[in-house]
Amino acid sequence: MPTPVATVILRTLARFPADRYASAVEFALALARAGSEAFGPGWLTRVGLPLHLDDAVRAAAGSGVPGGSAADTTGQRTIVTHGGPRRHPEPGGTRTGQPGGTRTSQHSGTRTSQRQTRHDDHPEVLAAAHSDASELSEVGDHEAARTLDEDTLARRLRVLGPDHRDTLATAHNLAADLAALGDHRGARDLYLDTFARRRAVLGPADAGTLTTAFNLAVVLSALDEHEHARALGEETLRLRRGTLGPDHDDTLAAAFNLAVYLGRLGRYQEARTIGENVWADRCRLLGAGHPDVLRTAAALQWWIHQEQAVAQEQTVAPTP
Incomplete structure (x- = not known):
């Protein structure tokens, strides 16, 4: 193909x-x-x-x-980046979509029950709403997720303040909703604010900070701010290698996305070099048939093609 x-x-x-x-x-x-x-x-x-x-x-x-x-x-x-904007799970909770997660209908029932006995701003009610929105997003209902995340964020801002870890988690998720709905400028602005606050409160190497940085770079590139995305992608990769190690899935995702940003800047040789390393690592860790391996291989073929095309143009270009 x-x-x-x-x-x-x-x-x-x-x-x-x-x-x-x-x-x-x-x-x-x-x-x-x-x-x-x-x-x-x-x-x-x-x-x-x-x-x-x-x-x-x-x-x-x-x-x-x-x-x-x-x-x-x-x-x-x-060329598709490895991870479009990822949502952030409830701090201390189970990431939706993984074993042990709770079905949306059960979460909704829990939240309804809690609202009958507690006011809407109770921490457990807000935590359930945060999880509900994540599950809505997982099944593709981004508009419903956005509405619920907006309400949860407003309540958490009022109860917890703008710099609380839980408030920042919901702000991150709302930005992911906006990106999924095509509002990249709105997502960028909210990610920028969330990234700055997480960096100040949690530190630059915190997992949540790096997830927001990763997502922000994706949105920046979608807005053709490729140089800004590249700089942020390089920093995210450096910190993930230091905290997670070179073989972690999130580290490899950051490396792949950096290659994408370099490719979009026309720096095909650099993109190819990083892409070859990511492809080899993913083959070793995931197996040759894994979707991430296939996606990396397709992108790598494109960068090689573009690099060869540029070299050919330079060869045939007339000498002034």
Whole structure:
């Protein structure tokens, strides 16, 4: 399968819902552009099948512009970062989606029961609401998660203050909701505030601080602030290596994302070097068929292709 098409398909299989395409239309447009890049403009017409597609998708398939906007002539936006914005679990609690987690219906029942006996600002009620919002996000209901997180954050701000660990956890999650809903500017602003507060209160190497830094870099890159994302990505990788070790999944995710940011800056050789190391480590730790390994391999092929293309252009460029 051609790398541009494989990259689009891998994004639909991403581990976290926030990493996937927000809608079927967005997926169709990305696939049409990837097909145009891989097979040439007008590839849908040459297929000869009676496909029922809207005009925007047909136009994308007929264009020679890969990736996304007309300015994105390198097609780098087809490369997906390992982790789109991740949510933050309730401090001291169980991360939703892992063994031992509680189903949404049970959490909702618990919170309803608590509200019958305690006021809405009771710490246990707020903790349950925080967990409910996480589970809503896990099943893709980001709008409902945003509404619940906004309410929980307002209550925690009033009861606990802006710098409390629990308040910061909910603020982080609300930023993830905004990013999942496509409000990258709103997510960036909230992540920036949360990152600054976590760094001051918890320290730069705290796991929560680094998770917010990781997510902030993803959103910055989505807003084409690739240099800022690269600088933050380098710092996150350095601190995760120091606290978690080189083989931890979060460390490898930070390394992969750094390679993505470098690639988006046109620094393909550096992206390739990091990508090769991440691919080798993930193969060793996860196995060759793991989705993260396949995603890394697809991105690595793209960086190699781009590096070779740049070298070829430099070779044939006329001497002044």
